[in-house]
Amino acid sequence: MNLLEITNLSLSIHALKILRDVTLSVAPGEIVAVTGESGSGKSLTALATMQLLPKGAELSGHIMLGDQDLTELTEAQLCEIRGNDVGMVFQEPMTALNPVQTIGAQVAETIRVHHRDVSRQEAEARAAETLARVGLPQDRFPLSRYPHELSGGQRQRVVIAMAIALRPRLLIADEPTTALDVTTQAQILALLKKLAQEDGMGLLMITHDLAVVADMADRIIVMRHGEVVEQGETRSLLQNMRHPYTKMLFEASGHRVSLPEPPPPQPLLEVRNVIRDYRLPRTSLFGHPGHFRAVNDVSFTIQRGERLGLVGESGCGKSTLTRALLGLEQVQGGSITLNGAPVFSGTRPNLDVRRQMQVVFQDPFGSFNPRHRVDRLITEPFHLLHDPPQGADRTRAIDEALTAVGLTHKDASKYIHEFSGGQRQRIAIARALIIRPELILFDEAVSALDVSVRAQILDLLADLCGAYDLTYLFISHDLSVVRTVTDRVLVMKSGEIVEQGQTEDVFERPAHTYTQSLIAAAPVLPQFEQARA
Amino acid sequence: MLRYTIKRLISLFISLAVASIVIFAVIEIAPGDPASFMLGMNAQPETLAALRAELGLDVPKVQRYLTWVGGMLSGDFGTSYTYRTPVMDMISDRLWVSLPLALYALVLSTALAFPAGIYAASRRGQAGDIGVMGATQLGVAVPNFWFAMMLVLIFAINLRWFAAGGFVGWDKGLWAGLHALTLPAIALALPQAAILARVMRSSLLDVLGEDFMRTARAKGLTARQALWRHGLRNALIPVLTIIGLQFSFLLAGSIIIEQVFYLPGLGRLVFQSISARDLIVVESVVMLLVFSVITVNFLVDLAYAAVDPRLRSRT
Numbered sequence: 001m002n003l004l005e006i007t008n009l010s011l012s013i014h015a016l017k018i019l020r021d022v023t024l025s026v027a028p029g030e031i032v033a034v035t036g037e038s039g040s041g042k043s044l045t046a047l048a049t050m051q052l053l054p055k056g057a058e059l060s061g062h063i064m065l066g067d068q069d070l071t072e073l074t075e076a077q078l079c080e081i082r083g084n085d086v087g088m089v090f091q092e093p094m095t096a097l098n099p100v101q102t103i104g105a106q107v108a109e110t111i112r113v114h115h116r117d118v119s120r121q122e123a124e125a126r127a128a129e130t131l132a133r134v135g136l137p138q139d140r141f142p143l144s145r146y147p148h149e150l151s152g153g154q155r156q157r158v159v160i161a162m163a164i165a166l167r168p169r170l171l172i173a174d175e176p177t178t179a180l181d182v183t184t185q186a187q188i189l190a191l192l193k194k195l196a197q198e199d200g201m202g203l204l205m206i207t208h209d210l211a212v213v214a215d216m217a218d219r220i221i222v223m224r225h226g227e228v229v230e231q232g233e234t235r236s237l238l239q240n241m242r243h244p245y246t247k248m249l250f251e252a253s254g255h256r257v258s259l260p261e262p263p264p265p266q267p268l269l270e271v272r273n274v275i276r277d278y279r280l281p282r283t284s285l286f287g288h289p290g291h292f293r294a295v296n297d298v299s300f301t302i303q304r305g306e307r308l309g310l311v312g313e314s315g316c317g318k319s320t321l322t323r324a325l326l327g328l329e330q331v332q333g334g335s336i337t338l339n340g341a342p343v344f345s346g347t348r349p350n351l352d353v354r355r356q357m358q359v360v361f362q363d364p365f366g367s368f369n370p371r372h373r374v375d376r377l378i379t380e381p382f383h384l385l386h387d388p389p390q391g392a393d394r395t396r397a398i399d400e401a402l403t404a405v406g407l408t409h410k411d412a413s414k415y416i417h418e419f420s421g422g423q424r425q426r427i428a429i430a431r432a433l434i435i436r437p438e439l440i441l442f443d444e445a446v447s448a449l450d451v452s453v454r455a456q457i458l459d460l461l462a463d464l465c466g467a468y469d470l471t472y473l474f475i476s477h478d479l480s481v482v483r484t485v486t487d488r489v490l491v492m493k494s495g496e497i498v499e500q501g502q503t504e505d506v507f508e509r510p511a512h513t514y515t516q517s518l519i520a521a522a523p524v525l526p527q528f529e530q531a532r533a
Numbered sequence: 534m535l536r537y538t539i540k541r542l543i544s545l546f547i548s549l550a551v552a553s554i555v556i557f558a559v560i561e562i563a564p565g566d567p568a569s570f571m572l573g574m575n576a577q578p579e580t581l582a583a584l585r586a587e588l589g590l591d592v593p594k595v596q597r598y599l600t601w602v603g604g605m606l607s608g609d610f611g612t613s614y615t616y617r618t619p620v621m622d623m624i625s626d627r628l629w630v631s632l633p634l635a636l637y638a639l640v641l642s643t644a645l646a647f648p649a650g651i652y653a654a655s656r657r658g659q660a661g662d663i664g665v666m667g668a669t670q671l672g673v674a675v676p677n678f679w680f681a682m683m684l685v686l687i688f689a690i691n692l693r694w695f696a697a698g699g700f701v702g703w704d705k706g707l708w709a710g711l712h713a714l715t716l717p718a719i720a721l722a723l724p725q726a727a728i729l730a731r732v733m734r735s736s737l738l739d740v741l742g743e744d745f746m747r748t749a750r751a752k753g754l755t756a757r758q759a760l761w762r763h764g765l766r767n768a769l770i771p772v773l774t775i776i777g778l779q780f781s782f783l784l785a786g787s788i789i790i791e792q793v794f795y796l797p798g799l800g801r802l803v804f805q806s807i808s809a810r811d812l813i814v815v816e817s818v819v820m821l822l823v824f825s826v827i828t829v830n831f832l833v834d835l836a837y838a839a840v841d842p843r844l845r846s847r848t
Contacts, residue, residue, distance in 0.1 A: 052750055075755070083753030090751075095744040098763045100841055109762070110752045146842045162752055 001066070003028045003202040004049065004170055009061035011041075011048055011226075018044050019226040021061070026170065026202040031193065033205045033213035033234075035249070036223035037450035038421075042206045045223070046172045049204070050088055051078050065170065084114045087163030089192075091175035093155035097147040103158045104143020107131060110165040130161045134191060152314075153184035160191065167199050174206045181313035181477060186521040189216055208450065210253050211480075211523035214238065222246045238526065248452060254525050255455035256484045257462035263305040268339065268471055269325070269439055274298045275333030276320050276495075294320040296495040297334070302439065302471060309486030309503060310475045311518070317495040318475050322443050325473070327354055338438065355384035358432035362444035364424035368416040375412040378402070378431040385435065401430040404467065405460060422453035426460065433468065440472040446481060454481070461485055479522045483507050491515045534845050537838050545831045552823045553605075557598050560816055571614060571810045584614070588813075601816075610817040615809045620817045623802060628821075630700055631799040634714050634721070635783035641722035642729055643776065649726070650733025650772075655760055657738060665730065672727025681720035681793040688716060698795035717794045721787055725779045732775050736768040743767070769840050777833035781826040785818075 004026040011019035019041045026032045034042045047053050049063055051070055063070040065085060070078065082088075090096045098106060107127035111118055118126075128138050134157040147155055156176060163171060173192060177185035193216055196203040207213055213220065214234065221231040222245065230243040241247045276295035295317045302308050312318050323329045325336060327349030336343045338353045358381060361367045368377055375398050382388035389397050399409040405426040416424060425445065432440050446454045458481065464470055476482050482489060482503070489506050491499040491514065499512040510516045560567060568584040569576065589597055604611065610620035653665040689697035695716050703710045740746065741764055749759040788800030799818065806814035838844045 050751060052747065079753050079755050081753070082751055088748075088751040090744060090748060092744055096748045098745045098749070098767065099843060100766050101763070109749075109754075113753050113758070146846075148843050149846070159748065162748070 002026065002064075003030075003066065004204065005062075005064040006045070006049070007062045007064075009045070009048060009059070009063065011044060011053070011060075012058050013054060014056045017226060018057075019048070022223075022226070022228055024221050024228065024231065026204050028169065028202055029196065029200040030219065031196055031203045031205060031213075031217045032219045032221065033207060033217035034221045034223060035207055035210055035213065037208060037249070037452060039225065040223040041226035042208075042223050043174055046088070046174045046204065046206050049172060050082060050086060052082075080114070083110050083163075083168070084166050085168050086170045086172065087166075087168040089156070089159050089163050089171065089173040089176045091178050093152050093159055093179060096159050097155055099147055101146075102143060103131070103136075103141070103145050103147060103150070103161075104128070107158065107161050107165055108143075110162050114166060127161070127165065130165045131158070134158075134161045134164070134195075135187075136161070151184075153180055153188060156180065156184075156188055157191070160188075160195070164195055164199070164201070168201065170202045170204065171196065172204045172206070175208065176205070177212065178208070182479070182523075183313065183517060183521040185212070185523070192216075209523065210249060210451075211525045214523070214526055222249065250525065252451040252455040254480065255451075255458060257458050259307060259462055259485065259487065260466045262303070262307070262487050263469070265303040265306075267301050268304040268306075269302040269473075270337050270340075271298060271300050271325070271334070272336075273334035274321070274324060274331050274336060276317075276324055276329070277332045294495050295324065295331075298492075298495075298497050299334070300490055300497065300500060302473060304438075305469050305471055306488065307465065307470070307486045308473050309482035309489035310473060310492060311477065311479060311482050311489060312492035313477060313518075316492045318492055319443070320495075321492070322359070322441055322473075322475060325441065326357060326359060351384060355381070355435060356438040357441065358435070358437040358439075359441040359443060360425070360428045360432050360445040362447050364421045364428060364448060367428060368424065370416055372416075373412065374402075374414055374416065374427060377416065378412075378427060378434055380431060381435045381437075397434055401434040402427075404433055404464065405430045420453075421449055422456060425449060425453075425457055429457075429460070429464070433464070436468070438471060440470060442472055442474045442476075444476055445474075447476060447478060458485055479507070479519065480524070491518070534838060537845055538835065541831055541834045545827055548827045549824060552827070553602055553820060554598070556816060556819055556823070557601060560812055561594065567812050571812055573810070587614075605817070605820065611813045613806070613811055613814050615806070615811045615814075620814050623814065624799070624818060624821060627797060627799045627802045629703060630714075630796055631784055631787065633710070634718055634787065634796070634798065635780060637711070637714055637718040638721035638725065638783050638787075639776065639780050641718055642726035642779065645722065645726035646729035646733055649730040650737060651760070651765070653730070653734045654737035654741065655757070657741075662734075666734070669727040669730050672724050673731070675724070676789075677720050677724050678789045678793055680723050681717065681790055684716045684720055685793070698793070700796050714796075717787070717790050717796060720793070721783055721790055725783070729772065729775055729779070733768065733772050736771045737764055740764045740768045766840055770837060773833050773836050773840070777829050780829050781822070784825055785822045 002025040006022060006024050009019055009022040022041070022045055024032070024034070034045060036042045044053070048059060049070070053059070059071055061071070065081065070081070073081070097103070104124055104127050107130055108120070108123040111123040111126055112120070124143055128143060131141060131143070132138060136154060136157050141150070141154070147158070150158065171192070176192065177188050180188060189212065192203060192205070195201060205213055205217065217234050219232065220234050220237050222229050222243065224245050230237065230241070230246045237246070238250070241250060274295055275293065275297060277291040277293050280290040280292055298321060310318055310321070324331050325343065327343035330344055330347070338356055341350060341353050343350055343353045378398060378401055379394065388394070398412050402409060402411055407423065407426055407430070416427070419427065428445070446457050449457060462485070474482060474486050486503045488501065489503045490497050491506065491512065493514045499506060499510065499515045506515060507519060510519055568581055568588055568590060572581055572584060585591060589600065608621055610624065612618065613620050613623060616623065649665050649669070653662040656662045685697050688694045696713060699713070701709050701713050741760070746759055746763060749763045750756070754762065785799055785803065787798060788804055790796070791798040791800045802814065803818050806818070
């Protein structure tokens with residue numbers, strides 16, 4: 001008998017149809033992955049299984065856990081099941097824990113809330129055991145730690161410990177590794193797999209990234225617009241993708257673009273021995289404040305027309321370096337020059353240089369003022385110019401920038417909320433292009449996008465490289481993306497560049513052990529021989 | 534935690550020192566000199582000279598400042614010009630009314646606001662929430678002296694449960710004192726409770742939307758358990774801030790209520806000494822209020838750290 005059996009599950013929230021006739025099952029000890037893009041309903045399928053849906057949700061169909069139909073239980077019965085029979089792990093480890101309680105108290109709570117007769121000491125002893133099981137041994141991570149004293153990966157381990165403390169029959173993991181670095185991601189995935197095997201626990205894993213689950217899931221379920229479009233055993237599903245959407249997802253995940261040949265080398269941005277220190281808070285009243293060296297003796301050159309990648313995990317100094325390149329912060333050593341002119345002069349950015357650089361950020365939702373129209377948003381860089389184009393010239397510049405990124409002049413009079421995430425990122429690129437900068441910085445510019453949208457934006461970048469001779473620095477934690485849109489790549493770790501070289505060489509023959517571990521940890525889609533239809 | 538406390542204490546002393554300098558300087562730069570200001574336009578030259586000597590205006594400013602601060606530290610606030618009594622005695626008499634009244638009102642307002650705010654937040658959008666929010670809207674809008682008059686009408690004049698005003702003094706016993714302060718404390722507390730309840734509600738609603746509340750539900754906690762165990766403590770920081778501000782206001786800002794109930798409190802003392810241009814009293818009372826505000830802020834800072842471990846470790 002199956003552990004979890006969802007049949008004909010439909011869900012609407014305030015008359016908006018979210019799920020249509022979803023049918024899926026998880027057997028004991030089985031790892032089932034639900035994948036799809038944003039809006040596919042995969043997360044709400046998980047929440048429906050927990051019966052933790054938002055207010056106004058209307059549900060039909062059945063969710064059988066063993067012989068109990070979760071849709072027919074009372075709230076009190078559901079509270080008995082949550083945490084005891086079904087555990088859940090969430091996406092965002094930074095916010096999933098209560099910041100004002102110790103990790104020990106939070107893990108012990110799962111036990112105490114279900115077993116009132118268990119004493120505090122016993123619950124704490126079992127919490128310590130569970131934490132050790134997920135890789136947080138007591139000698140290094142005592143129960144008295146608070147969440148803010150742990151890293152993202154460690155916090156996710158605490159969340160997992162809370163979910164598995166009572167050895168539930170089913171564990172639901174909603175994008176458990178999306179917010180983590182690749183090496184941490186690999187460790188958390190291995191942990192989840194190990195726990196499922198040891199306890200014979202069913203694991204329902206929600207993810208947008210096919211590659212993450214391809215070598216771990218027993219079965220894959222592909223969802224789109226609230227419907228299951230295809231499901232099957234992992235290997236056979238990947239070998240014979242029947243639904244065009246599955247094929248599209250698969251292709252988009254490994255999407256490659258071809259860049260035009262870069263022009264002969266001619267230095268544009270030169271970074272020499274740059275050091276960036278942050279002052280740490282004083283530890284004593286009269287002692288000298290300590291320093292944290294975020295960027296340590298970094299040197300590299302971007303050639304005109306070159307597409308350079310910068311990869312590294314969170315906290316490696318990528319963002320600090322980006323701010324220094326833009327002249328937003330003063331460096332404590334070394335020099336950064338664009339065409340020979342320093343990016344930072346005195347106490348402020350050098351505006352002559354600043355107007356030759358533009359940046360595209362990660363978050364397509366937070367990086368625009370919602371009260372301005374698109375024409376005003378994308379002409380913001382004109383403020384940097386001495387004589388910005390006026391009247392017909394301005395209109396022409398707007399049209400040209402919008403057309404270049406695949407939008408039309410009609411979009412100029414719209415507001416930002418009228419656009420999807422991918423379109424917003426196009427607008428961000430139009431804003432960067434409009435003053436024809438010498439250099440564009442892409443700071444995790446495609447990381448928040450769905451795979452199919454990401455593929456389109458990468459195509460757009462490749463096209464723009466041909467049309468505008470772009471020079472850019474592409475900063476990302478996503479190795480597969482960096483591999484396809486850059487000519488050369490820098491690998492950064494703990495504030496230092498540990499390896500640099502031609503992108504293909506670095507990926508094929510990584511020299512530094514850190515690069516090797518990064519590439520080994522990065523999830524890749526297995527390449528099966530596709531069965532002919 | 535010890536390091537945090539010491540740091541807050543150091544900042545408390547620095548604030549006090551700066552405040553005393555500012556207060557002293559402001560009185561110094563008042564037009565004319567303090568003596569001619571206090572006596573007004575038609576002062577006799579002899580009286581003026583006598584007052585100057587009494588105030589010690591003939592010695593250098595730095596020395597005068599140090600004498601003033603030194604005096605306050607040893608409990609000597611000077612002598613009131615109008616009443617010819619030591620300022621210390623006047624203030625301490627009034628403080629014995631104002632401080633208990635402020636504390637009483639604060640306890641009442643917190644006792645009203647917490648349940649109301651939590652109730653409203655846990656029933657967001659439902660009838661209970663709308664009812665509580667409507668009541669607090671009224672509480673914020675209606676001035677406290679109107680509440681005071683209504684309370685007098687109902688409980689003093691009609692029901693005769695309380696006296697309409699005046700203060701019996703603490704020597705008649707704790708109960709008699711509290712009894713006399715009850716109506717003014719309620720009048721002061723109602724608008725404060727309304728504000729506090731609204732802050733409590735919105736702060737709690739913010740917390741209820743946090744990811745860790747969903748985690749708590751996924752562990753099997755009921756909505757109510759999650760709210761009490763995980764929501765409340767996280768929602769307290771903005772509430773503590775408002776409580777701190779309210780206490781400072783209650784201590785000195787209750788002049789209208791003191792008038793309505795004929796209470797000999799600090800607010801009336803400030804009002805009377807300003808009208809009488811008794812700068813010595815004004816200066817001392819202002820310094821005292823500054824001291825109490827800064828002390829309350831210090832206590833609020835300690836309360837923050839007790840609630841939130843992240844503040845403790847940030848040293």
